[in-house]
Amino acid sequence: MSMFTKASTAFALAGAVASAAALLSAPAKADDSKEKCYGVALKGQNDCAAGAHSCAGTSTIDYDGQSFKLVPKGSCVTMKTPKGMGSLTPVKS
Incomplete structure (x- = not known):
């Protein structure tokens, strides 16, 4: 060579x-530019979880407080759901 x-x-x-x-x-x-927002994901549309199940797409209930969805930074706590507002930390259901 x-x-x-x-x-x-x-x-x-x-x-x-x-x-x-x-x-x-x-x-x-x-x-x-994203943040984890707990309690806003519909079942099967979560990005991950705090421990209730394995991870992405495995949530079995809507608005699970232990599952998060990645959302634009600064928007989580303003998201209203039938169970309340989005949370930056896991929420006990």
């Missing part, structure tokens, strides 16, 4: 690593 080929390979690898790092950091920035 020539020195030119080794250098080209090294630059290509460095570029691929930089591209992968940029892709991995992008979702973290998007997540900064």
